[in-house]
Amino acid sequence: MSDTDTDPASRQLLRSGLTAASRQRRISETSRQFWRAAPIVAAFSLGVAAVSLWAGWASILGLAALGMGFAGLTAYTLVRRRDRPVTDPVAARIDGEAGLGGELRSAAWFATHDTRDAWTDFHLDRAADRLNAVNWRERYPAARAPRAKLATSIMVIAALALSMTWTDRGRLSSAELAARAAVDAGKNRHVVPGQPLPPELQKQLAELLAAAESGIATDARLAASAELRELLAQLGELRDPASLKELARLMEANRDSSDQALKEIMSLAERTKRAAEQAAMPPEVRRALDELSKNLSELALAERALSTDPSAGAEAESGETAEANAETEADSASIQSATDADAGEGAGVMMVSDADARPGNSPGSGTGGGSSSEQGGGTMPDIERALRQETVDASTDGPGDNILTETRRKTEAGRATVTYTQGEPGAFDRSRAAAPPPVPEGRRSAVQTYFIRKP
Amino acid sequence: MTSAAVGPSIDLFRDRFLRITREVGRRIVGHEEVVNLTVTSLLAGGHVLLEGIPGVGKTSLVHTLADVLHLTFSRIQFTPDLMPADIVGTNIVQEHSHGGTFFEFQPGPIFANVVLADEINRATPKTQSALLEAMQDVSVSVGKTTYQLDQPFLVLATQNPLEMEGTYPLPEAQLDRFFFKLKVTYPSEESMHEILDRTTTDSTTPVTRVVDKPEILEMRQVARSIPIARPVQAYAIRLTLGSHPASPYATPLVKRYVRYGASPRAAQALVLAGKIQALNRGQAFVSIDEIRRVALPALRHRLLLNFEGEADEVSTDTIVDELLATVATE
Numbered sequence: 001m002s003d004t005d006t007d008p009a010s011r012q013l014l015r016s017g018l019t020a021a022s023r024q025r026r027i028s029e030t031s032r033q034f035w036r037a038a039p040i041v042a043a044f045s046l047g048v049a050a051v052s053l054w055a056g057w058a059s060i061l062g063l064a065a066l067g068m069g070f071a072g073l074t075a076y077t078l079v080r081r082r083d084r085p086v087t088d089p090v091a092a093r094i095d096g097e098a099g100l101g102g103e104l105r106s107a108a109w110f111a112t113h114d115t116r117d118a119w120t121d122f123h124l125d126r127a128a129d130r131l132n133a134v135n136w137r138e139r140y141p142a143a144r145a146p147r148a149k150l151a152t153s154i155m156v157i158a159a160l161a162l163s164m165t166w167t168d169r170g171r172l173s174s175a176e177l178a179a180r181a182a183v184d185a186g187k188n189r190h191v192v193p194g195q196p197l198p199p200e201l202q203k204q205l206a207e208l209l210a211a212a213e214s215g216i217a218t219d220a221r222l223a224a225s226a227e228l229r230e231l232l233a234q235l236g237e238l239r240d241p242a243s244l245k246e247l248a249r250l251m252e253a254n255r256d257s258s259d260q261a262l263k264e265i266m267s268l269a270e271r272t273k274r275a276a277e278q279a280a281m282p283p284e285v286r287r288a289l290d291e292l293s294k295n296l297s298e299l300a301l302a303e304r305a306l307s308t309d310p311s312a313g314a315e316a317e318s319g320e321t322a323e324a325n326a327e328t329e330a331d332s333a334s335i336q337s338a339t340d341a342d343a344g345e346g347a348g349v350m351m352v353s354d355a356d357a358r359p360g361n362s363p364g365s366g367t368g369g370g371s372s373s374e375q376g377g378g379t380m381p382d383i384e385r386a387l388r389q390e391t392v393d394a395s396t397d398g399p400g401d402n403i404l405t406e407t408r409r410k411t412e413a414g415r416a417t418v419t420y421t422q423g424e425p426g427a428f429d430r431s432r433a434a435a436p437p438p439v440p441e442g443r444r445s446a447v448q449t450y451f452i453r454k455p
Numbered sequence: 456m457t458s459a460a461v462g463p464s465i466d467l468f469r470d471r472f473l474r475i476t477r478e479v480g481r482r483i484v485g486h487e488e489v490v491n492l493t494v495t496s497l498l499a500g501g502h503v504l505l506e507g508i509p510g511v512g513k514t515s516l517v518h519t520l521a522d523v524l525h526l527t528f529s530r531i532q533f534t535p536d537l538m539p540a541d542i543v544g545t546n547i548v549q550e551h552s553h554g555g556t557f558f559e560f561q562p563g564p565i566f567a568n569v570v571l572a573d574e575i576n577r578a579t580p581k582t583q584s585a586l587l588e589a590m591q592d593v594s595v596s597v598g599k600t601t602y603q604l605d606q607p608f609l610v611l612a613t614q615n616p617l618e619m620e621g622t623y624p625l626p627e628a629q630l631d632r633f634f635f636k637l638k639v640t641y642p643s644e645e646s647m648h649e650i651l652d653r654t655t656t657d658s659t660t661p662v663t664r665v666v667d668k669p670e671i672l673e674m675r676q677v678a679r680s681i682p683i684a685r686p687v688q689a690y691a692i693r694l695t696l697g698s699h700p701a702s703p704y705a706t707p708l709v710k711r712y713v714r715y716g717a718s719p720r721a722a723q724a725l726v727l728a729g730k731i732q733a734l735n736r737g738q739a740f741v742s743i744d745e746i747r748r749v750a751l752p753a754l755r756h757r758l759l760l761n762f763e764g765e766a767d768e769v770s771t772d773t774i775v776d777e778l779l780a781t782v783a784t785e
Contacts, residue, residue: 088686089785102687102742109684120682122461123739 010124014111015086017131018104021094021140022086028140030080034073035145035152041069042155049162062163066156085112098134103127208285209271245299262303269296276445290445297448461739468677468734472498474665478523482660483516484653485646489637491735492728492752493520493611498674499727501634502590502610504575504625504756509615511639512650517571517611524671525664526568526607531586533578535621539585543595544602560597565589568605568668572612576622586610587629607671627715627759634724635749636756681730683741690784691725691746697782698758698774706777712764713774717757724753743784751775 049062086094091108098104107127110120245261269292275281276289439447472494479490489505493516496503505513514530521528531542544563548556564570565586572586589595593604612633614625630636642650653660666674697704698716709716728749729741736745751772758771 092686092785101738102744103738103740106682106684106687106740106742109686110682113685115682117682118458118461119680119739122458123682125458126739 010121010128011111014107014124014128014131017128018086018091018094018108018111019083021098021131021134021136022090023081023083024136024140025090025094025097026080028142030077032143032145033080034077035143035148037073038070038152039148039155041073042066042152042159045069046155046159046162049159053162053165059163062159066159066163098139100127100130100134104131107131209275262300265296265300265303269293269300272296273445273449277449294445294448464677465734465737465739468674469737471666471670471674472731472735475520475523478662478665479516479519482519482653482662483512484649485642486512486516486639489516489639490520492635492637492749495728495731495735495749496634497524497607497609498671498678498731499634499724500607500675501724501727502612502632504630504633504636505611505613505639506616506636507613507639508641511641513611513613513639514571514573516639517569519662520611521569522662523665524569525667526609526671527605528569528571529564529567530571530573531564532573533575533582535577535579535623537578537582539582540597542582542585543589544597546598560600560602562602563595565595566602566604568607568609570608570610572610574615575612576614576624578623580623580626583623583625583629586612587632591632607668607675627757630756631718631720633756635728635752637752678727678731678734681734681739681741683726683730686785687729687741687743687746688726690743690782691722691729693782694725694746694750694754694778695719695722697778698754704782706774706781708769708774708777712760712767712769713758714761714764715759717754721754721757725749728753747779750779754778 045062045066048065049059051057052059052061086108088105088109092105095102095104095108103123104127107124110124245265272289272293276286276293278286281289475494476487476490479494480487483490493503493505497520505516507513517530518528531537540563542563542565544561544566546558547561549559550556575583575586578586585595589604590608590610593606593608595602595604615622693704695717696702697706698709698713698721699705700710700713700716702709702716705713705716725746726741729745732745732748733739733741738745754775755771758774760769760771
């Protein structure tokens with residue numbers, strides 16, 4: 001026996017052959033597993049796409065399920081197909097499946113261990129020859145699975161079609177496409193912030209306001225128009241200053257008004273307010289008109305503040321909706337406080353405070369100390385300064401700058417006073433400060449109307 | 456030896472093996488597997504315990520084998536009054552021609568290449584032990600002298616399973632020294648025709664000596680050269696360990712009916728017999744199949760049943776079959 005006679009090439013050949021056989025076996029096995037799982041993944045994706053379409057979920061869910069499922073399957077396939085050391089159980093299985101009678105298993109062990117003698121080398125040589133004589137592609141063919149492939153293809157196409165259809169629908173329902181379609185067809189029924197009011201709806205709204213102003217009984221057909229109701233509902237929700245301005249400009253321009261933007265807003269607010277007071281109107285139309293009127297009034301106030309106070313104006317001109325809303329709420333609270341004051345006997349106590357007790361900022365609500373300021377509300381002089389304008393307006397009962405052109409406060413000069421509780425500013429008890437109770441939505445317009453003097 | 460010489464060596468081994476079995480088969484009908492395993496045991500250096508009813512050809516098999524192998528043959532008929540000296544031999548007093556006496560060792564029937572110990576369970580344990588000592592050490596001690604037995608040395612003991620009265624069953628420790636326990640079954644109907652045709656006419660079937668002593672020793676050496684992969688050897692070990700009730704590989708039957716399992720000699724027998732079987736198939740390696748093929752004759756007599764097993768008359772073959780079906784090959 002001589003080690004020099006041994007042929008290491010046979011070991012290498014055997015190892016590489018065994019690795020190739022193992023790889024081919026895994027490929028075959030993995031392809032079978034892939035086509036066993038692929039229809040399931042496709043069916044699941046189709047189900048997700050169908051459910052998404054039915055439930056109105058995001059269309060991406062179906063595509064995501066499809067993509068993730070097949071990405072996972074592909075990853076699994078790639079991981080399974082990568083080369084790895086051939087273990088004894090794998091060699092035994094390959095040996096058994098190829099009908100090599102245990103020779104491959106035995107040789108696989110000797111090929112990976114340093115056992116070299118004439119018998120072992122002879123064994124390895126013969127095993128390598130037999131191993132290479134086997135056509136492993138025929139022994140381990142890739143799975144054909146025609147039915148699985150067909151079913152998977154159909155379901156994938158269906159899932160994609162459902163997802164794409166839903167994507168298109170989603171795009172149609174989006175504001176962007178709606179606005180574009182409305183511009184194209186001139187039949188847009190939706191009010192889109194920053195977009196012009198559709199001419200048809202603009203005409204209907206103008207007719208409605210005109211009918212209300214002329215005192216003619218509201219056209220039942222017009223009031224019953226679903227499109228108009230929808231428009232009014234959307235206009236009532238409109239908070240965007242730019243959109244409100246544009247609405248006012250359009251509506252008043254139709255009436256050949258050449259006033260400035262503020263006047264246009266105030267005019268439209270007044271018209272909508274009057275229209276909302278028409279008892280013949282359907283309740284929901286009145287509510288919507290009332291909301292629109294309120295929003296326009298708030299915008300007018302903001303515009304007015306802009307023109308009188310440059311610092312506040314900069315804030316208002318920023319056009320940020322959130323700030324405008326906060327300002328609006330502050331104004332509403334102011335009115336609410338006035339209501340409560342009026343509800344008292346005789347001398348109503350108008351408690352309007354500034355959040356930071358500065359005249360330049362928006363007023364807060366509450367009894368002086370109810371400010372949101374972290375400093376615990378304003379001091380008495382600050383509150384006095386903040387309310388100076390209101391006090392003067394209320395005392396003179398004249399048409400102040402903060403009063404709409406055609407409106408007057410119902411507050412009478414003799415009865416309107418502002419009283420302050422005497423006390424040390426530092427000893428102010430914050431726990432006793434509370435915001436007035438909110439006015440019910442249904443009574444809100446009535447409360448506002450009560451304080452607005454009609455011409 | 457070079458790897459180029461391995462192939463011819465395997466072919467020569469296989470050719471001789473086939474010649475032996477074919478020649479024995481000319482006289483012994485219907486016991487190919489017994490003949491095959493008996494030759495395997497001979498080439499492995501082991502001994503065989505043949506079990507079968509009278510008249511099925513046990514003695515004929517051994518006799519024929521000795522003729523075919525060109526080996527010396529002796530037969531010992533075991534009886535209760537048989538003494539160890541009757542087997543191993545004794546010193547007898549001889550007279551010189553010029554006067555005076557001296558002791559001379561007179562070899563017993565054990566001094567042969569092939570020894571037939573017929574109905575070994577009829578002798579007393581003392582006599583049985585004398586034979587079994589010779590089987591294990593391949594030597595006998597008489598007085599202060601040890602005599603080496605000639606190789607190859609093969610003992611074929613027969614045992615009658617029916618007549619148990621007045622017999623001395625072999626202890627398990629002694630049974631373990633037999634390489635294989637072969638069951639000589641009743642011949643089939645077709646084989647019976649062949650037996651009658653050969654034995655009831657005036658024609659005799661002569662056998663020729665196809666293999667001589669040196670060739671057998673060479674075959675033994677070749678048989679031990681064949682490599683065995685560790686996983687295959689591990690399977691043989693698992694089979695052996697599985698015959699022990701406390702082993703993790705133990706099967707339910709083993710746990711229930713076996714008192715002691717097979718000894719390491721069983722694993723040796725499995726591997727060695729597997730190698731010879733592999734060579735007989737022209738292989739240069741041992742596979743699981745070869746181990747499984749020799750598992751039953753190598754294990755069946757090495758399992759000691761407990762009381763419950765004896766009471767239920769459980770066959771050790773059943774237990775070994777369950778082991779083969781249960782123990783993992785990987």
